[in-house]
Amino acid sequence: MEKFIVKGEVQLNGTIRMSGAKNAILPIMAATLLCSGISIIHDVPYLRDIKVMQDILALLGAKITREKNTLVIDTTIIQDTEIPEHLMREMRASVFLMGPMLGRFHKVRMSYPGGCAIGPRPIDLHIKALEKIGADVKEGFGFIEAQTNCLTGGEINFDYPSVGATENAMMAAVLAKGSTIIRNAAREPEIYDLQVFLNKMGAKVMGAGSDIIRVDGTEKLTATEHIVMSDRIQAGTFLVAGAITRGDVMVENILSEHLFSVTDKLKEMGVQITTGKNYIRVQSGDLRGVDIKTLPYPGFPTDLQAPMLSLVTNGKGTSIITETIFENRFKHVDELIRMGAKIKVEGRTAIIRGIPKLTGAIVAAHDLRAGGALVLAALAAEGTSEIENVYHIDRGYEALEEKLRSLGANISRHKKD
């Protein structure tokens, strides 16, 4: 068990480069199972979730090597189609393996992922989509078993634009017989990146990034090489780090259009934003309150709700933040209150009265983004904070303390006593 110790009130200044996006890499790693051969993925950060996906692929039979930030995945021999329960529990994103396994091996068995820290996360949309294109899915005794004689094209109309279910449906449909149309598809940039990867393998996928995706099934795919898109959530977190410390931070290797909803809110708060082809820069002074509602892309991302909530605790005026995607995503609130924040939660809405300064405290990360948010709050707070349960943060932020230190932060990692 490790913790971060942060001495606050240090202005962050400098430039930081973003690495590849966890949420793009996980489905792409799953997609390597669609064919036999050696796939190469570049710009892969060292993250706990990625390690778990590596372990799952290795247990199924894949051979994986890592050379710095490049992953080489050999899926020539896959001898198993059952995903071990303990790994399934460790990471919900392992549900992505259903589509590719059904596509290539026509069967898959996994334990039910169940709830998680940010609320119940059902997989009914994944299952319905796979059934629409010919999978026979049985659930019982905590397990899901899916099989098919042959996946066939079909019409999938999502009740809700689920990111993971859209990706699973795309991956299953690429080897189906005939064409599949996915309506009310999620539009996140990571879905477009998956389309690029699948098409490099020889698949025929069109429309990702819009709400209608068309997949024309092909018989055979070949392994390929890909530089993964950069991490917009990590970038948003560093932008908030610049803003909350009233600093001047430039985030490089990021498409500013991926973060319009976030930079617009920062501007509303009084942060100066400059963007270029490949960068976003924040320069921050006095901050005003702002109202935010999380929505599917291109709306405000739920994964940046917690970081923004930390930001608005610290400034002038009142802010209202409404979480519409996940039920239980205000776990950082009680911890921020320990740091002096004035927050009231009513259902899915948090009302925050900005104060001039938070104060350092001992707090605990309860999930990945909530953990990131507490680090941000600690950077701005008066005095020293300790953030426990750093393993949550390591799931999605690579060496966060080193990157923040490169911008001037006073943060270090320690073994918990």
Ligand code: UD1
């Ligand atoms: C992905 C991201 C996660 C992000 C989320 C929303 C990855 C690895 N993770 O998660 O970081 O927070 O998108 O942007 O890419 N739902 C159902 N039934 C389903 C599937 C989802 O009801 O079968 C509900 C969920 O409970 C949730 C909402 O749909 O309330 C959004 O979930 P979804 O878009 O599927 O998120 P994930 O793909 O799990």
